[in-house]
Amino acid sequence: MREITYLEAVREAMSQEMRKNDDVFILGEDIGVYGGAFGVTRGMIEEFGPERIRNTPISEAAIAGGAVGAALTGMRPILELQFSDFITIAMDQIVNQAAKLRYMYGGKGSVPMVLRTPAGSGTGAAAQHSQSLEAWVAHIPGLKVVQPSTAYDAKGLLKAAIDDENPVIFYEHKLLYKTKGDVPEEQYSIPIGKADIKREGKDVTVVATSIMVHKALEAAEELEKEGIDVEVIDPRTLVPLDEETIVNSVKKTGRLIVVHEAVKRGGFGGEIASVIAESEAFDYLDSPIKRLGGLPIPIPYNPNLEKAAVPQVPDIIDAVKETVRFK
Amino acid sequence: MEKTLTLPSHITTEKLKDLYKQMWLIRYFDEKVDQFFAKGMIHGTTHLCVGQEASAAGAIAALQDKDKITSTHRGHGHCIAKGAETDRMMAELFGRETGYCKGKGGSMHIADLEKGNLGANGIVGGGIPLAVGAALTSKMKKEGYVVLCFFGDGASNEGSFHESLNLASVWDLPVVFVCENNQYGMSGPVKEMVNIENIAERAGSYGIPGKAVDGNDMVEIINTVYDAVENARSGNGPSLIEMKTYRWKGHSKSDAKKYRTREEEKEWREKDPIQRFKEVLIEEDILTEEQAKNLQEEAKQEIDDAVKFAENSPEPSTDTLLEDVYA
Structure with a gap:
C-alpha cells in the first residue's frame, strides 16, 4: 500500500470529500495561499x-x-484553529452554542461541523502553543472528541467526522504531522467510538492517546526483550469512548496503565481509570491502575524541560515494570 | 387629511392591522409571563420586552418569509413576530412537553427553525456569530435570504459583536445587525458603558453603514430595516441599525430597578410604541378606535388561550432526559 504522512492524510480526507460534496468547506486563519500554520491546507486554495x-x-x-x-x-464546515490553545478564545461558541443548540431546541437542528486543531508540545512553542486540552471538551455533552494517532486513522476518522451530524473536535498532533503510514488512496471511514488495539499482548494493558500511542509501542518493544508482553490500546475517540474494548483488555491482562500528554490532574486518564474501577474488569485487576500524564505546569520552553514535562518512553517502561512486578 | 405614510409595498393595510395585533400579542404574552413569575407559577428566569414591541414587530415585518433571525435572551417578541405559535411558546415557559423545546429550553432557548428563527440565546452576544454563519450559508448556497441579527446595547461591548461585524463586512455577507438599545445592560446604563452617543457609529469601524433610529416608531423601523435588508439581499453587504428603546420591566424577574428613576420610566411609558402606532393607523384611516379595540381584545384572547394550552399540557417524562444530545 502507498505510504503518506499524517498531514497528507488529513489533507486528502478533506480534498476527497470536498470534490464530492459542495456543502463542505474550510475556514481558518492563514489557510489560503499560506497553506495553514502547519501546511495542512497547502495547495487546496488552488484547487478549490x-x-x-x-x-x-x-x-x-x-x-x-x-x-x-x-x-x-x-x-x-471544517474549522481549522491554528493552535488548539486558541480554543480558549472560541470556547463560548463551542461549549455554549455548538454543543447545546440541538438539546436546548428540543431536538431541532443539528451542527455538523468539524473543528480541526493541532495540539501538543515538542515544538518549542512554549506555554501558550503547546497544550493538550482535550479533557475540557470531552467534558461537554453534545461534542464528540477525536484524537487520531496514525495517518491511516487520521484519514478515516476525519471522513467520519465530516459525515457526522454533530460537532466534532478533531485533535491533530503537531509532532505526528510528518509521521508516515500506509493509507489507502480511496475514501474510507473509521467509525467514531471504536478503539483500536495497536498491539496485542497478555501481561499489561496500556491505553495511550495521540502521540503517546507511539511512545507506548516503543516501550512495548523494549519490554518484549525482557519478556513482558504489552497490549497497547488507542481509544482514537474520547467521546464516545469504546469502553468495551478497554474493559475486555483489562480482563485479559489484569493490569492497566493510562498514558496521555495532557496534564494528569483532571486529565482524561482519570475517566478511563474510573471506567475500569466501576466495571467488571475491576475484579480482574492484579495491581493498582497507574496514570501517566503531563506535570501540573505550563509547557516550558527549554527543550530538556519541555521533554521532561510530559511522559516519555522510559517513564512508560518504568510504569509497566512496576505494575507487572506488583505483588 | 393628507396621507403621508410611505412603506414597502408588501406592507399592506391588512399587514398593518396584523402588526398592530402582533404588538399586543407580544405585550400580553410578556405581561402574562410577568404575572406568572410573580406568583411563582413558572420557575427559572425570564427577560421581558414590554415597551420594546416595535423593534421586534417592525424589524421582522420588513423581512420576507425565507429570511432568518437570531434572537436574544429577551426574545419573546422576536419569536412571536417571526411567526411562532404563542401556545407552544407559553407551554415552553411552563416547561411542558408541548413547548417549542419539549420543556428543555425555557425562555432563553426558544427556536423555530422552520420559520427561520435560529433561536434565542442565553449568552450576551452569543448569537451574533451564528447570524454571520447563517448569512454565509445564504451566500454560498445562493439561497437569497438575509439574516436579521438582534442583540442589545450590552452585547455591543462583547468581542463577538466586533469580530462578527468585521467578518460580515470583509465577506460581504447578507446580514443586518439590529442593536436594540434599551438603555441598560442589566443595571449598567449605556451612558456609563459606551463612550459614544450612538452605538450605530461603531459600524464605521468596519466599513459598513450604521444608522440610529427611534426604536419605538414602527414606521421608521420598518422602512429602515427594509432598506438595509434589501441592500444586503442585493449583495451590498451588511449594516448596523440601532433602535433606541426602553424596557419597561426590570432586567429579569428579581430587579428592584435601583439604577433608574421612576420619572425616567414614566417618560418612556409616554413613548409607548403600541399607542404611537395606533395613532398613526387611525390618522391614516387604516383603523378605527373600535377596530383597534377589537384587535387588542383578540390578542388578549389568544394569550389567554395559550395559557390554557400550557396549563393543560403534560410535563415531559424523565425518560426523555437523554434524548437529543446528539443528532
Whole structure:
C-alpha cells in the first residue's frame, strides 16, 4: 500500500470529500495561499478557490460561531484553529452554542461541523502553543472528541467526522504531522467510538492517546526483550469512548496503565481509570491502575524541560515494570 | 387629511392591522409571563420586552418569509413576530412537553427553525456569530435570504459583536445587525458603558453603514430595516441599525430597578410604541378606535388561550432526559 504522512492524510480526507460534496468547506486563519500554520491546507486554495478555502481574520469567536451558524443552516464546515490553545478564545461558541443548540431546541437542528486543531508540545512553542486540552471538551455533552494517532486513522476518522451530524473536535498532533503510514488512496471511514488495539499482548494493558500511542509501542518493544508482553490500546475517540474494548483488555491482562500528554490532574486518564474501577474488569485487576500524564505546569520552553514535562518512553517502561512486578 | 405614510409595498393595510395585533400579542404574552413569575407559577428566569414591541414587530415585518433571525435572551417578541405559535411558546415557559423545546429550553432557548428563527440565546452576544454563519450559508448556497441579527446595547461591548461585524463586512455577507438599545445592560446604563452617543457609529469601524433610529416608531423601523435588508439581499453587504428603546420591566424577574428613576420610566411609558402606532393607523384611516379595540381584545384572547394550552399540557417524562444530545 502507498505510504503518506499524517498531514497528507488529513489533507486528502478533506480534498476527497470536498470534490464530492459542495456543502463542505474550510475556514481558518492563514489557510489560503499560506497553506495553514502547519501546511495542512497547502495547495487546496488552488484547487478549490477562496470561496471554499476561506481565509479568515484573526477572530476565533466569530469564525467558530460562523461555522456553527453555517452548520445549523445546511453547510458542513471544517474549522481549522491554528493552535488548539486558541480554543480558549472560541470556547463560548463551542461549549455554549455548538454543543447545546440541538438539546436546548428540543431536538431541532443539528451542527455538523468539524473543528480541526493541532495540539501538543515538542515544538518549542512554549506555554501558550503547546497544550493538550482535550479533557475540557470531552467534558461537554453534545461534542464528540477525536484524537487520531496514525495517518491511516487520521484519514478515516476525519471522513467520519465530516459525515457526522454533530460537532466534532478533531485533535491533530503537531509532532505526528510528518509521521508516515500506509493509507489507502480511496475514501474510507473509521467509525467514531471504536478503539483500536495497536498491539496485542497478555501481561499489561496500556491505553495511550495521540502521540503517546507511539511512545507506548516503543516501550512495548523494549519490554518484549525482557519478556513482558504489552497490549497497547488507542481509544482514537474520547467521546464516545469504546469502553468495551478497554474493559475486555483489562480482563485479559489484569493490569492497566493510562498514558496521555495532557496534564494528569483532571486529565482524561482519570475517566478511563474510573471506567475500569466501576466495571467488571475491576475484579480482574492484579495491581493498582497507574496514570501517566503531563506535570501540573505550563509547557516550558527549554527543550530538556519541555521533554521532561510530559511522559516519555522510559517513564512508560518504568510504569509497566512496576505494575507487572506488583505483588 | 393628507396621507403621508410611505412603506414597502408588501406592507399592506391588512399587514398593518396584523402588526398592530402582533404588538399586543407580544405585550400580553410578556405581561402574562410577568404575572406568572410573580406568583411563582413558572420557575427559572425570564427577560421581558414590554415597551420594546416595535423593534421586534417592525424589524421582522420588513423581512420576507425565507429570511432568518437570531434572537436574544429577551426574545419573546422576536419569536412571536417571526411567526411562532404563542401556545407552544407559553407551554415552553411552563416547561411542558408541548413547548417549542419539549420543556428543555425555557425562555432563553426558544427556536423555530422552520420559520427561520435560529433561536434565542442565553449568552450576551452569543448569537451574533451564528447570524454571520447563517448569512454565509445564504451566500454560498445562493439561497437569497438575509439574516436579521438582534442583540442589545450590552452585547455591543462583547468581542463577538466586533469580530462578527468585521467578518460580515470583509465577506460581504447578507446580514443586518439590529442593536436594540434599551438603555441598560442589566443595571449598567449605556451612558456609563459606551463612550459614544450612538452605538450605530461603531459600524464605521468596519466599513459598513450604521444608522440610529427611534426604536419605538414602527414606521421608521420598518422602512429602515427594509432598506438595509434589501441592500444586503442585493449583495451590498451588511449594516448596523440601532433602535433606541426602553424596557419597561426590570432586567429579569428579581430587579428592584435601583439604577433608574421612576420619572425616567414614566417618560418612556409616554413613548409607548403600541399607542404611537395606533395613532398613526387611525390618522391614516387604516383603523378605527373600535377596530383597534377589537384587535387588542383578540390578542388578549389568544394569550389567554395559550395559557390554557400550557396549563393543560403534560410535563415531559424523565425518560426523555437523554434524548437529543446528539443528532
